[in-house]
Amino acid sequence: MRLNRGDFAAYFAALHEGSAPYAWQERLLDSVLDAGRWPEALVAPTGAGKTSVIDVHVFAHALAAARGLARPPRRLAMIVARRVLVDDQYRYACRLAEELDSAQEGVLAEVAHRLRAGRAGADQVPLLVARLRGGEPPSRRWVDHPTAVAVLCATPEMWGSRLLFRGYGSSSRAWPREAGLLALDTVAVLDEAHLSRQLLCTARRVAQLVPVADHAWEGPPPLQVVETTATPASGEGRRLGVDETDLADGSSLRERLCRPKPISLVPRKDWRTTRPRHTVVDEIARRAVELIAQADREHPTVGCFVNTVERAVALTAALRDKRIGERPLRVVMLCGQVRPVDVELLETRYPRLLTPAGNSDVDVLVSTQTLEVGADLDLHAIVTELASGTALVQRAGRANRRGLAAAGPVVVIVPDGDVSARDRSGPYDSDDLSSALAWLTGRAEDELGLAPWAVRGDPPPQQRHTRRLLQRLELGQVWHWDRTSDQLAAEPELDLWLSDDLRPETSISLVVRDDLPTDSADAVEQIRVLLPRRHEAFGVPIQTAAEILSEELARLRTHDRHAQLPAVLVRGDDVGPLTWTGPSEQQRARIRPGDVVVLSADLALFTPGEQGSPSVAVTESSGIRRARATDVLEAIAHRAGGPRTGEIVHRVTLADPALIDQLAPIDDPVDDAGPPVDPWTVAEKWLTDHQTDKDPMAAAAAGLLAAGDRRAADVVVLPSHGPPRQLVVIDGRRRDADDSIRQEWTPASGRVTLAAHQRDVAERSGELAAAVGLPAPLTSALTSAALHHDDGKADPRFQVRLGGRPAGPPLAKSHGGVGPETQRRRQDRSGLPPRWRHEQRSVIDAWPHIGDTNERDLVARLIGSTHGHGRTSFPHTASELLGPGAGPVLTRLAEELFDAGGWDELIERTRLRHGVWCCAYVEALLRAADGQISGEGR
Template structure:
């Protein structure tokens, strides 16, 4: 079969439990195909299926792959100011991906094949998924394949900082790649855009600034979609939303029109401060009143403060999960596994439904939960409208009762994060919802909530000078860039945060524990986000208990050290990650608190889920003796020969030459993702020559350009850059000190060492000067060969920035690139002119001006992707 646009309803139903698309969703498809771009705005209200932008993007990208749709952006970014929505959108995309990969439907197989044809490798997934919602680690798979169909779920900070070349939580070397792939060949849907006015303005400025030059290379520029029921579209823009005729649709009508009667419960105990015991009892009583055992479903309880949520969940009993922002991602994943139906995930019928779910604002926006009833604290009108949208979300029941608990009107005051004026406006709006429909979406469309007061009356837009500064992604600045001005509505200082990780079992010896923690960097999944003041209090309490392992360690600037818990205050800083042993009273309902009275059973990881640790008492402990005293290569070979999987890192000897303290086992793919090791190491058994590697990168770059649709001239430039990007590695110093190449061999691209641990050690013990960059030397060495290119300056730039470094400012220790014993005068002079006298800075400026900053970043990302793929394949 050959699928067409007429197959969209069938595809949509297959991935949405049989539900066919609504009329407005079909209009969205038709509009994108007709206009050749996404609309400026989606104005559908809460509960009407705005999350279907995921299915729309994946289907249209597959349709383009078979030549039946226009060339549209390959990456969809869904951005919203709620971490829970980021997870929800990621779950939705994962559901579609699962259908593409496992369904026996012929349509799934054809779509999957079409999508894979866009990827760098035929064994790639049909859709690349990424979840960027904050934390210490981020998913990098999306930057490794610029041509692939991708769905990226992100919070405003995580997406905006990457667009502006300063990605939070990412390395400076990765910043240009991320910026290029978000600023070119991407569409961003900013959901509930009224919550992110500043980010919307910045995104539109970047789209306008980079648009013309990005389109000139043959791919779409950034497209920005404002998703909000109150969106206003400039003249000439397209908006897609719900019309009165849509309410006749049998699938949409129940969602939009089923009544949601609203009751306001006045409570004299409502307070702008910490809720009292009596107030929590009032909320619990109302939740129990709304619970009907005859109706299978969950009563939602949404409150404004985390402390209130935890105490309410405890008051409602064990059958009451709690969902708040400061949870570990792994705990939220477990919660979804326990109650998949509650979260809109497939359920095989073996799971129970909890009577209650207590949550904070984290569930307000776009979450696919479907409560049978709702108790909520008073909040601004726009927040209440979002909370109401979680009740009878699919219109499957006759009605969905709602109770709003709040104070008498005269007693309304600030209850952070909400202000008195917005709370009063919310209370007034509630009184207007007194019709038979109550808070149904149809009623809210007729009586829209008043907007909250803007925290910034003026949207600040970037200018060209800002872009020039952002381009210096790898240069040491006097002060870090403060991006809040361009990506946040609020300029109030954030509550400083750190992370807390629980590990078990750690060695009793602190020095051995530090070495093991260094070898197992934390993953985002296992990190509790904690306010800095709260974490200091928790650590102080831990030291006062004088129990087992009353100690802590801190990861800061890539180094792990112990912490003095008797300091006042304890020396931890924003962005630190603190490790403690398991068994301490740290949490209530899976949230770090200062008043925990007993230890909770907390699952622990060793960084990524695939990492395995071998210590005394755990399976495989015999390896601690068997691999002790061997060379790195010998130890790895012995481990592999015994049919064990993974690459090993060995800790210090516990008994010299007799027994190791610990062993860490990681999957090959995880090692391959370490960029610094991947540059000089491959799991291939044979020698990887420099010529073979560069030929492979050039070939792969050309193929990638063809898949993406980059113009023929630029394709030739990227191929030329691939052919010469590692010329500098031929320097005998690099071959000897960095790669340990055998004497008399052809120049190599990768070390012949069979152990990644050995390569990592050589990185720090290399005889090359600190800061010596082979790609910068490559520019000077390759210059005579690339002068005949169509755009030699662009080719030179792509070579010199091929690892994310060498951008803009003069390079430190640049004269050390010269090999005094081997280089002729022409090469020496070229190195001096480029990297000492400043010609490189001028070249970078000229290429950015001609091609555009984001376009240059994008082309760098394409070349780097080709290099990474060839290295991962072992050449």
């Protein structure tokens, strides 16, 4: 079939159980197609279907490709300030991607075909989906595929920090790739933008600054920014959204937006208490039971919203003490700090719970602010603590969301008098609570209550802004941050450019693992092999995490004053032992937003996961009973559908002495000898001989090895020294490989020659450039850089490090399976100084071959920054770089560039000519081409 505009209704219906798109969604599609860009604002109340921007993004791109129209940006960033809502959007985008990938016929198949046709590279998934939020390791795959149509689901700080060359949770080597790709060929949709004024200001300023350069940018479009809210903060640009004409009698949108949501105010004298378990909790529980008893709907789940995690835990316990008739209440607690896999397993136990259909087996869903904004729930009624006016509107939006019932009751626990200046509840201060109470009292007199369309005419008071002035981003600041490989005198305080209240979502991840070695070196090696996965990460506020870690260290030191807490810190691609600061009796962990800390599963740091409710991390001082959390690295095999491609990981504990002796590592001091037996063969035989039917992950690993594709999996013995204790099977079909590993290692069975690798990268670079519409001069510079980006690897010393043979052709990569002792001996034999970079040498070796054109500086810059180093300086002088025996011509060139400041000047010239983000974008294309070819074993 030939895709046309009229197919949008069929496409939408295929994704939404036959439902037709609303008129405003149709207008949005037309606007994007006609202008080739997105409007500056979407004005739509809660319940109007704003998540459909994902559907519009995908269809618009496919239709533009089919009809030769101006293409809108490839990447859609959905930005919302609630982690669980990021997860909700991520799950929807993943489902859409799976529907497209599996479609065999009809409109979905045609959309998928058009999306695939616009991609370059071997990976032909039609839609890429990634998640960037605090409290979990960030997605990386999207940076390797810049030509893919993609949906990025992110929290404000995780997206904004990447845009400003300082991605939280990413290594400094990844910062320029992320910044370049987010600043070009991307549209950012900021949900509830009035709550993120500073980020909106910064994002729009970046859009203005991207093309600022001496040479006009003619490549993919700069960043586009869309604010979505019921009350836009400004009148700039084109607006589009729900109109009165969209609410015709009998329309489903009218039922969603106009059904009454009557308010019942419940004054409590002891409302002000901050203790988690108190009579306020009991009142909320009692009111919830009353609403359940009154329910006459097929799915009578009641939502209870409180303002802190501690109170949510206490309320869940109180509700489980209640009964409906002869049975206890079935209660599920959900907040932003839970592990994604726990949510997936929760949905396996209670299907459709977090969808509008709901699950009648759950009586009460308890949450914090997590499910306020954008969560597509349809609850019978809600009971909530007093919060800010905007928060209450969002919470009420979950009651009778589809308008199928006559009304959606809203019960609010409030103080029995005025709010005092000292009162505070969770994130809400006295001004927020006082203004919300006054407004809510007035709305309670209207029978429509908190119906979305009624609230549109009487909007709630905005949460008080703690910042009087917003910070304007200037180009000089960006130039400073662009020095991503330099140690700056002080790291920038990005809160000034990202956060409205200067108290950003400063979260880290906690991950628990069974059998984490107590020896720090062994623990680090194990985590390098088994990096934390997103599904197993607890999102924890950084202050809570710091208190938990300090408490646990203090507990250990009551028995041994020199004890250390076994913990591994993962920061981007960097893995090492967790370090501490401060005096020994008051030490605090050195952690920062986006970090991942891996701990032993033996530690009792979490709430008990009872009746299917996920656990969360809590401090000892909270007074809440704590328990151990389970290791869930392999738990994704138990969810519906089992592990997906790339997710298989299985650990085999070695107990057989004969097997341990066979797998003991051998490192030949002269040559690279292999192990006495092949770990792959051992793992395959062990999994075949042992029962795997009751362990779905073991069965998946057995099937992966039985297929016989050596590039499809890695089999690793741990530790690499001493007696083996573990055999690990890791899925390699969708490699998210560490960039620093891919530089020197390939999963292919044979070695990769330097000439073949560079030829392949140059060819792929040209394909990427053509797909994104890079102009001819920049395409020529990109492919020229790709053809020479690894010239420095021909250095004889580096060839020794790779295991190359003197008589053979220079290698680009060594093969896998080499033990660390062999690697260390190779490094010692090579004579290379520590931290020597082959890209720096590549610049010197390539210089005579890259021509004296207008883009010579750019070609050299691309070569030198291939792996994120050299921005702006390199660590070695000319003599250290070249070593003995270098000729006078190369020596003079190296001295000019790296001793006399020539390289720094070259970087400055390219910034002036092309702009900071545009340079980073072209760098990202080259690094993507290199990463794709390396991932394919070439």
